[in-house]
Amino acid sequence: MTADSLTTPLTPVLRQQVLVLYLLNSALDSYVVGWSQYDGTGRTSPTTGDSAEPPYETGLDALKDGWRLIQAAQLVPPHPGHEYDVSFLKHEFFFEKILQVRTDR
């Protein structure tokens, strides 16, 4: 053990996990209709079609479990002439968790 190792503070190495929830309407406490996950820790590898049941019943349930909301889809009025078009899912909410994966000196 060196003198440096005794005096240099430990640095936590942090990684981000991302959860995307698609909800029944624009309210955060509405029902989950779709979900995706990305794991910056590398511990899991979520992918397309890997689960039949969502991780939470509502967006609010994700907050209660410690996920932090970092982005919510804007409410955009339909483009004139395209009011009846259907396309991407509208009510998209991004959440994050920050996890410590190790400690470096």
Add this chain to the structure above:
Amino acid sequence: MDNERNLLDSVRMARFVAHGSLRLDAVVPADMNDEALSVLADGVPPVRYGTPLSKAYAPDSFTARLLAVPQVTGALHSLVGPEPLVDHHAVHVREPHGGDAQALHADAIIDVRPDAFDVQLMYYPQTVTLEMGGTLSVPGSHLRRINESDTGRYQNLRGQDRLVCPAGTVVFVHHGIWHGGRRNDSDTTRYMFKIRFNPTVRQQRLWDTSDLHDPRVRSELDVVFPWYEQATGRLERYNRTLLWRALTGDPDFDLDHWVTRVSNRPQEATA
């Protein structure tokens, strides 16, 4: 179903219009399924884009015999009519424990034709288990206006269909359906043979329409899928109604007044 020609009936056609797919379980005989494994492993020679079906495959070829299975012939006729063009075909192979799941996508490019559609035949010669990573598809996604893999961000949607099927199953899908090959987590190589067909006739009343007014037609068309947002789910039924009007030639058909209500502009009549 038309017994002689194996045409779809209106209830099944309505189900296709709502779901964007039609599944025919175990319609291909076992001996052909066995043969298919070697045929598909060797590859199927390509055909030129837009080759008329009758000229695309030699009469004794495996593909010609697959398309001659009565339920397959009847469904294809019901959906796209006689003598469609073969757009292209492809053998899809998912190696055991190999590769990643495909991003959710619709094939080709964005395609918003309101009164015509292509179909893709997907043939599964083996029993497909959940582990084998059968095709993922999203019922009722075919009318969404998206371009190819721009939907790749969506990993899972409520009510998605992770195909598990017996050997010899054929699925027909509308060109717009969101789908993707799932990761094969099994020890078995999985094969799927796909053929895309383009219609050459107006796709109107090509099926057995003797049951057109069966109440089940309406209930099939009115289905709501679990992944639909509440508001957009109503627009899905609006758009489905327009497609059913095009396919039946009935300009007054409606579900719960969705189209009629917002089309009502009585400018000609004065009070």
